[in-house]
Amino acid sequence: MADQPDARPRGRLTPPDRPLRSFVQRAGRLTPAQERALAQHWPTLGLDLSSGLLDAQSTFRRNAPLVLEIGFGNGEALLHGAQHSPERDFIGVEVHRPGVGRVLNAIVAAGLGNVRVYADDAFEVLTRCIPDSALAEVRIYFPDPWHKAKHNKRRLVQSAFVLQLARKLTPGGLLHLATDWEPYAEQMWEVLDASAEFRNSAGPRGQVPRPAWRPETHFERRGLRLGHGVWDLLYRRSAPQP
Numbered sequence: 001m002a003d004q005p006d007a008r009p010r011g012r013l014t015p016p017d018r019p020l021r022s023f024v025q026r027a028g029r030l031t032p033a034q035e036r037a038l039a040q041h042w043p044t045l046g047l048d049l050s051s052g053l054l055d056a057q058s059t060f061r062r063n064a065p066l067v068l069e070i071g072f073g074n075g076e077a078l079l080h081g082a083q084h085s086p087e088r089d090f091i092g093v094e095v096h097r098p099g100v101g102r103v104l105n106a107i108v109a110a111g112l113g114n115v116r117v118y119a120d121d122a123f124e125v126l127t128r129c130i131p132d133s134a135l136a137e138v139r140i141y142f143p144d145p146w147h148k149a150k151h152n153k154r155r156l157v158q159s160a161f162v163l164q165l166a167r168k169l170t171p172g173g174l175l176h177l178a179t180d181w182e183p184y185a186e187q188m189w190e191v192l193d194a195s196a197e198f199r200n201s202a203g204p205r206g207q208v209p210r211p212a213w214r215p216e217t218h219f220e221r222r223g224l225r226l227g228h229g230v231w232d233l234l235y236r237r238s239a240p241q242p
Contacts, residue, residue, distance in 0.1 A: 034101025041104040047091070047118045047129070054129050059116060060089045065136035068093065068168075070122040070143075070156070075103030077141055080215045082107075082115045088136070092117040093125050123161065130168045137174040138165055141214065145181035157188050159195070166197035169237040177233040178214060180223050185231035192235050201234040208232050 030038075047054065057063050065088045072078040072092040082090045092115065094100050100119045107115050118125045143156045157177065165175060175198060179185050189205045192198050200206050210216060210232050220230060 030098055030101055033105060034098055037101040037104040037108075038097065041108055045104055045107055045116055047116050049118070049120055049124060049128055052128065053131050054091075054134070056089060056091075056134065060114060062089075064089045064114070066091065066134055067137040067139065068130065068135050069139040069141070071095075071140065072099065072103065072117075073142075074099050075106055076217060077139065077215055078103060078115065079106050079110065079112070081139075081213060082112045083110060084213065086114060088114065090115045093122045094119065095121060122156070123164070126164050126168055132167050133170045135169050135173055137176065138169060139176045139214075141176075141178045142180060142217075142220075143184075145179065145184045147181070152187070155184065155187060157184075157191055159191055162191055162195055163197065166195070166237060171237055171239040173237040175235040175237070176211070176214070177235070178210075178230065180220065180228055180230050182229055182231070185233070188231075188233055192233070197238055198235040199238050201236055206233075208234055 047059075056066050067081060067085075067088055068091045069078050069081070070093050072094045073096075075092065075094075078090060078092040081088070092103065094103070094117065097119065100117060103115075103117060118129070140156065145155070169175065175192075177188050177192075179188065185207070189200075193200055193204050202208050210230065211234075214232065224230065
């Protein structure tokens with residue numbers, strides 16, 4: 001496969017007002033199955049930055065609520081959502097190619113028609129490809145906590161990113177965050193509870209039990225056995241003020 005062109009888009013933007021990246025781009029090691037998935041399934045299941053604004057109705061051939069998952073990792077939650085909510089359409093965003101290849105194979109194996117993926121930076125996808133008020137829900141599960149204080153500025157959930165999410169969510173739309181790092185939960189509360197665009201469904205600094213639509217991961221179960229905490233935060237997009 002080494003002599004075949006990469007099926008994934010490589011374009012990156014670096015606008016001056018773009019927040020610091022919340023991820024480290026690692027090449028990762030692709031298995032032969034993941035390489036084949038990228039070559040064979042990207043043309044039908046992959047979405048490209050170069051295509052511009054997404055026409056979800058044309059892409060999925062129907063008009064359905066649209067859910068965006070940012071940083072889907074190995075795709076466990078993305079696939080669970082698509083399988084258990086067939087009345088909704090799902091867009092996954094992930095920068096690491098092994099996870100993208102894995103989820104492409106899993107989508108095909110499960111015969112799912114309501115999932116598409118971007119292999120790019122979520123900020124760029126939101127800016128260039130997602131129309132305003134197009135999303136019924138955004139899911140961000142266990143984003144990189146950037147544990148060191150000097151790296152906290154790289155966390156995804158920052159004021160500028162939250163404003164971008166607000167523009168893309170329909171009024172009343174849901175933002176679901178989950179983290180197993182308490183200082184990051186504190187930052188999420190600080191940023192979102194102060195935002196006029198969102199309302200915490202559980203009240204200020206509130207959290208909820210893990211909703212049924214978010215599967216519990218193996219990593220999460222292991223952490224819980226060790227006494228680690230997990231915080232699920234649900235925010236609703238406030239209606240714009242007249």
